Amino acid sequence: MTPYAVSTRTPASSVALTLGIALVVVLYVAPLFASRGLIQDLFFILTMLTLAQFWNLLAGYGGLVSVGQQAFVGIGAYALFGGVILGAMDPVAAILLSGVAALVLAIPTAFFAFRLQGAYFAIGTWVIAEVARLSIAQWKALGGGTGTSLPREAMREMMLTDWIGTVFDVRASAARDILAYWLALTLAVATIAGIYWLLRTKRGLALAAVRDNMEAAKSVGVDASRMKWVVFLTSAFGTGVAGGVIYLQKARISPDAAFSVTDWTAYVIFIVVIGGIGTIEGPILGVLAFFLLQSLLSDYGSWYLMILGLIGIVVMLFAPRGLWGLISDRTGLQLFPIRRRLTGGKIED
């Protein structure tokens, strides 16, 4: 008889890991053969995926339903612009500032918002995002309410752009897109790997316990409030970095755009909900579905948003575990297994 062993690995997850690594390699070398348009589309997908993974970590695993994540995208983006315009930093290096700024904003945000429960937490985060937007709009050095652009010299002298331009034989603007794309890809891969790692640690298991049953988790000694802080700050940092990368590529910022609840929270929630909340696979599937819908429908303006809203409502009511829930129910597939399973031998009942 084979001895029992505790493992989180499934056959599907081993295949997924291999395919995943292959996919990431292909994505890294994509600028060799992909058009500039495709690179821009991939950039959009990867940054939205990153935002979705962090929102999913918050809401799906941490039970913290925030509708104020635009605060961290906005503050991250503005920190990058501030570092470049006021501090003459290299834009790529300034991305680190994005994460730090988001983290700094997240501490008072959590302090206030954690005083509110459930749905009120959601609106509380929204209020703080509004406060951040209105405050930033008062910052005249960064363009006030109308916003500003990254200086041309800073963009021209940005690290690696010359090298990329030479290697790929493209113009400076295309080289910047490739650089931004690589940054977004690195961020997305690091996000998924990092969240997967976090969820598989003892702390991550505690997180699942807190989500499933706060009282029970407390009784076995899980410090729920500390977990909330960890999750909230991690998400804020990651969301801030994503905000920096997004606006490095856009190179133009305004408070209304950088703190947009539709772009950085509504879309992100939609992605997680239709993909499947509380799973790592869900946001990946969700961002693809979202991109598809956007390509098909975005010409229809308000109809497009109405349809997105309706799809979100219908999925939440009738398939609350999203597309990935439907797939894994049918097939039992798990690409990022978190549950520890007993393998070897046979379990009799």
Add this chain to the structure above:
Amino acid sequence: MIWVDTLVQGILLGGLYALFAAGLSLVFGIMRLVNLAHGDLIVLGAYLILVVVSATGMNPIFAAAVAAPVMFAIGWTLQKVVLNRTLGEDILPPLLVTFGLSIVLQNALLEGFSADSQRIGFGALETASVPLGPVTVGVLPLMTFGTAVLTILVLNQIFYRTAIGRAFRATSDDATTASLMGIRPARVFATATGLAMVVVTIAALYLGTRANFDPSIGPARLIYAFEAVIIGGLGSLWGTLAGGIIIGVAQTLGAAINPEWQILAGHLAFLIVLLVRPRGLFPRGKD
């Protein structure tokens, strides 16, 4: 003198915010549901009144009386068909469904009425004013405040003096036991949301007559309403009025210093109250 004037204007503005908040507070009190589309439903109500006014030329108050039963029916159906399915231990479904509804409503209104600003004409009332002690106040803001007080009085009467109010409280306490009393919780919830939509219609009347509105302003109204509810303490309608007044006064004071600071000042007042009194000014026993 200008400060007294600012203070009075702020208090009267608070009446408007209390009207925004009363429906939110009612629904939360009965079924622990926070409707993220609340602000957009107020805007929907304003468009409904606008349509009735433009179609018939009737006084906006009568138009609101026409719109109110329609809004009741919308709320009743929304609760019965959609929102009742989302109630339960998990807070995600109601939040995400009402967030989706907010997006749908905003864009449906955008499609139907365009992004242009609208206003419901109220004739001479729009500019009429009366002296009130040392200051002069607009008749419309004064009416708004009076309506807010009256609305809260009536809601409290309904809540504590009528059969449906008893059913509201009993169902809120314990829906299963309420069903043993012949009460159908799903229907009580639908009635509560219908009633909240009547209050929303009243709020919409003043939203639409006091200033311009367009399809995108709902979420900001939701936020003011939410702040008023939290400041007042969950479950207390008079507290909600006090919360509305605090937001209103903070906004007018902020605007008096620098017009760009109006909204920010309101939010900051909310955060300060949250810091000092996390459970609001007039908290009730539970929650």
Add this chain to the structure above:
Amino acid sequence: MSALLETKGLTAHYGDFQALFGVDIRLERGETVAIIGANGAGKTTLMRSLSGVLSNDPDMIHNDGAAVGALGADTIMKRGIAMVPEGRKLFPSLSVEENLIIGGQHKGGRDMGDRIDGLIARITGGDDPSALTGHHDGTGYWTLDTIYELFPILRERRNNPGTALSGGQQQMVAIGRALMSNPDVLLCDEISLGLAPVVIKDIYAALPKIKESGASVIVVEQDIGQALKVADRVYCMMEGRVTLTGRPEEISRDAIHEAYFGAAA
């Protein structure tokens, strides 16, 4: 002749756990039936099924010949089957008097909401969920005044919050609340649980008056002595099955002991 209330092969499940395995009980008009059994025997599950809190197959429960097993608690109540739930379950936001009033507030007939539901059902071709209500009009002996006569202490405390009362007084409110609909059937789940003997005596003293008003009664009791004293017939349950039935005078202590704890005990 159909019984007032009857279960036929009643089963009940909580998820994968089966709590009742084909229970047959019968309540005739004018009877008082006691259900006894140890903790976990399925008594409360039976009461939850009878009161409509748990949904079953329609044919598993019959009331006056109608199959009512699938009806919801509110419809069951409007048919004249009222429940005093385990743990009393008073509404904390309501005063004593309001707790009583609400018991009789929705007691019978088709109200506005029923008509709307019926209309929707006709349009969509579904079953009208309220079609089986209406025969019980909820009028009768019990009013606020007669409840206060039955339990005079409640009149004194009428404006207190229901939950500010002692356990025994709360139980009186719960019984009064159920009586306010003038039910044909009164289901009492563990009404003596956690109360002092003298208080239990006071509460059971109300039973003759309740029967006189025309209600038939099912009591679930852990106190076998009390059950044998008040019941016309007794059902003993064990592990989700009825293990003994009979009139109190016909059944021996040993038989009860065996039905209660199993043969090997």
